[in-house]
Amino acid sequence: MIVKLLRLYVRDSWNSRMLAFFLAVLLLTAFLLWFLPTWQPEQSSFFTPVSLAFVDHDRSFISRLMVDQFRGFDYVASIYVETLAEAEQRLAQNEVLLIIIIPEGFYEQSTRGQQRDPIIVHLNDRMPTETAIFLRLIRNLADSIVATQSAFFAFYDFLLPLYDDGAAMTKAVDAAFTTLFFRLIGRKSMLDIAEGQALSTTRFVVSALLCLLAMITALPILLLIQQDRRSGLQDRLVAAHVGWHHFFLARQLTGLIWLAASFVPILTALFHLYPDMDRLAAIIAILTLYWSAATLAQAVGLIFTPGEPVVLAAWLGILALLLLGGCIYPRQLLPDILRQIGRAVPPAWAQQQLYRALAGQTSSLPDLVLPTLPALAAAVAVYWGWRRCRQSSEV
Amino acid sequence: MLIVSDLHKAYKQEPVLQGVSFSLKPAAILGICGSNGAGKSTLIHVIATILPPDRGRLSLMGIPSARAGEYRRLIGFVPQNIALSPRLTVRQNLAFWASIKGLAGASLKRAVEEAAEFANVTAFWNKPLGRCSGGMARRTNLAAGLVGSPPLLLLDEPTAGIDEQNRDLILDTVLRLKQRGCMVLMVNHYHQELALVCDRIITLKDGVIAETSAHDC
Numbered sequence: 004m005i006v007k008l009l010r011l012y013v014r015d016s017w018n019s020r021m022l023a024f025f026l027a028v029l030l031l032t033a034f035l036l037w038f039l040p041t042w043q044p045e046q047s048s049f050f051t052p053v054s055l056a057f058v059d060h061d062r063s064f065i066s067r068l069m070v071d072q073f074r075g076f077d078y079v080a081s082i083y084v085e086t087l088a089e090a091e092q093r094l095a096q097n098e099v100l101l102i103i104i105i106p107e108g109f110y111e112q113s114t115r116g117q118q119r120d121p122i123i124v125h126l127n128d129r130m131p132t133e134t135a136i137f138l139r140l141i142r143n144l145a146d147s148i149v150a151t152q153s154a155f156f157a158f159y160d161f162l163l164p165l166y167d168d169g170a171a172m173t174k175a176v177d178a179a180f181t182t183l184f185f186r187l188i189g190r191k192s193m194l195d196i197a198e199g200q201a202l203s204t205t206r207f208v209v210s211a212l213l214c215l216l217a218m219i220t221a222l223p224i225l226l227l228i229q230q231d232r233r234s235g236l237q238d239r240l241v242a243a244h245v246g247w248h249h250f251f252l253a254r255q256l257t258g259l260i261w262l263a264a265s266f267v268p269i270l271t272a273l274f275h276l277y278p279d280m281d282r283l284a285a286i287i288a289i290l291t292l293y294w295s296a297a298t299l300a301q302a303v304g305l306i307f308t309p310g311e312p313v314v315l316a317a318w319l320g321i322l323a324l325l326l327l328g329g330c331i332y333p334r335q336l337l338p339d340i341l342r343q344i345g346r347a348v349p350p351a352w353a354q355q356q357l358y359r360a361l362a363g364q365t366s367s368l369p370d371l372v373l374p375t376l377p378a379l380a381a382a383v384a385v386y387w388g389w390r391r392c393r394q395s396s397e398v
Numbered sequence: 399m400l401i402v403s404d405l406h407k408a409y410k411q412e413p414v415l416q417g418v419s420f421s422l423k424p425a426a427i428l429g430i431c432g433s434n435g436a437g438k439s440t441l442i443h444v445i446a447t448i449l450p451p452d453r454g455r456l457s458l459m460g461i462p463s464a465r466a467g468e469y470r471r472l473i474g475f476v477p478q479n480i481a482l483s484p485r486l487t488v489r490q491n492l493a494f495w496a497s498i499k500g501l502a503g504a505s506l507k508r509a510v511e512e513a514a515e516f517a518n519v520t521a522f523w524n525k526p527l528g529r530c531s532g533g534m535a536r537r538t539n540l541a542a543g544l545v546g547s548p549p550l551l552l553l554d555e556p557t558a559g560i561d562e563q564n565r566d567l568i569l570d571t572v573l574r575l576k577q578r579g580c581m582v583l584m585v586n587h588y589h590q591e592l593a594l595v596c597d598r599i600i601t602l603k604d605g606v607i608a609e610t611s612a613h614d615c
Contacts, residue, residue, distance in 0.1 A: 004498070007494065007497050007498060011483055011486075011494060014483065014485050014486065015483050015484075015485055017485070018485075233479070234477075234479050234480060234481045234482075235477030235478060235479040235481035236481040236482070236483075238443065238446070238448045238475070238477055238481070239475055239477050239481040239542075240498065241446075241447070241448050242446040242447065242448055242470060242473060242475035242552075243470060243475075243495070243498045243499060244466060244467055244470040244471070245498065
């Protein structure tokens with residue numbers, strides 16, 4: 004019975020929309036084959052080098068040293084040392100990221116341990132991210148000067164005999180500590196970045212795309228059910244003693260055939276591009292995601308009255324599930340509440356498995372089996388929808 | 399013989415059928431008439447076991463509807479809409495329904511040919527249903543119900559929306575079914591049309607039988 008229904012459904016669902024879908028998948032495959040080998044998103048930078056303006060009222064050796072050291076940073080394009088009026092004009096014209104005003108007597112007040120006037124920073128609100136990064140840098144700089152002074156005063160008595168006078172010693176030690184601080188930042192040795200855990204944009208995009216395609220394949224099943232209900236084919240088959248499980252499996256398998264047909268070219272391309280890919284894990288992730296989405300589509304098709312609004316709602320539902328599953332934005336960037344909900348949606352698991360599979364990492368059995376749980380829940384919904392359909396037919 | 403006894407059916411507490419009882423002998427045509435919402439389609443769906451009744455009994459040739467597998471084998475159901483695949487030809491559609499009824503090989507071929515000849519669809523049976531006219535599709539819809547020669551045929555508005563010529567062809571097929579000894583239960587909005595072929599017409603109103611009339615056809 005299932006085979007007979009399957010043959011009918013495959014022939015019925017092979018239409019211009021399905022053809023367009025296959026063409027889109029083929030185009031996508033061709034695009035991936037052409038684009039992925041040349042795409043190296045890791046080389047792209049988060050922000051372009053920026054320019055700063057200094058208003059140096061102190062004109063001490065330490066303020067000059069600060070300017071020189073900033074100039075040595077890779078991500079600083081140019082530094083303007085000028086008057087406040089000139090700097091403000093530059094900021095207004097968006098030429099500089101921020102203005103750093105070093106007050107008069109800044110160094111003197113620091114070395115004498117006096118209450119010193121603060122460094123004033125004028126921000127550029129058109130570059131909020133870059134400004135925030137530089138502000139943090141400047142705060143660290145201020146902290147380092149305090150630390151330098153502490154170290155200096157702690158060893159003052161021991162170091163003093165090495166210098167002609169106290170002023171010369173203070174100047175030398177300050178210069179040494181400040182230079183050291185900037186060098187450390189400049190060489191990035193103060194930042195320990197675990198590059199291995201960084202999100203791979205390529206793998207993220209490919210895994211999200213596979214999830215999208217697997218879920219979209221469930222939509223023709225929804226259309227098939229709506230067509231069956233509208234035409235009375237479902238009723239007629241029920242009157243011919245076709246059981247709900249026959250419908251369920253035949254529709255699932257119909258979608259599975261379309262899924263296989265559309266994924267063969269794209270997976271072949273990916274196996275070629277990612278030779279280390281864990282193929283079995285990837286295939287299992289795609290199959291379980293499809294099965295869950297198709298079961299859900301069947302439940303929706305049986306529970307709700309056939310019509311365009313249901314198809315539109317199903318589209319939006321797919322997008323919402325993809326969003327919660329971290330297929331539109333990485334889950335790490337989502338608000339906490341969405342991240343928690345996202346743990347329960349099939350695309351989250353599938354995307355994670357595919358992401359890992361593309362890197363050649365194998366998945367554990369529970370990771371592969373867990374996604375079938377929503378499919379089971381959806382199968383219960385299909386049965387409930389079927390009963391509901393039978394209790395209140397649209398006659 | 400079809401025996402319908404004290405059928406009740408309600409949708410969300412709203413009663414649609416309230417104690418409908420009648421019987422239908424072999425070689426007889428029973429018409430069911432009534433206005434929109436009278437319960438005609440619900441009644442035919444309950445008899446076809448598509449909808450379960452809330453109360454009441456159904457039996458066909460001594461087999462209660464509870465024995466669904468055996469009961470359904472005796473029924474040919476023709477729904478109001480064209481419940482066939484538009485991509486298959488007329489012959490393929492009939493073959494599909496024959497296979498659903500468990501037929502295969504030579505018996506399937508014979509059943510398809512018989513149904514096609516009986517419903518006058520052989521002239522266009524290699525045409526995809528999607529390219530057939532409304533009348534042709536209606537006749538094919540009827541032919542699909544005839545496959546396997548079921549003793550009871552349930553027709554839900556079989557002549558809706560077609561021209562006079564096709565309507566006459568369908569009604570002629572229904573009359574020939576009676577001659578073959580088949581039981582036919584036909585739902586229609588129009589009493590006059592039913593009177594052309596039916597031996598008896600039941601008029602439903604608010605879920606109960608409001609009137610029963612006998613006719614000589």
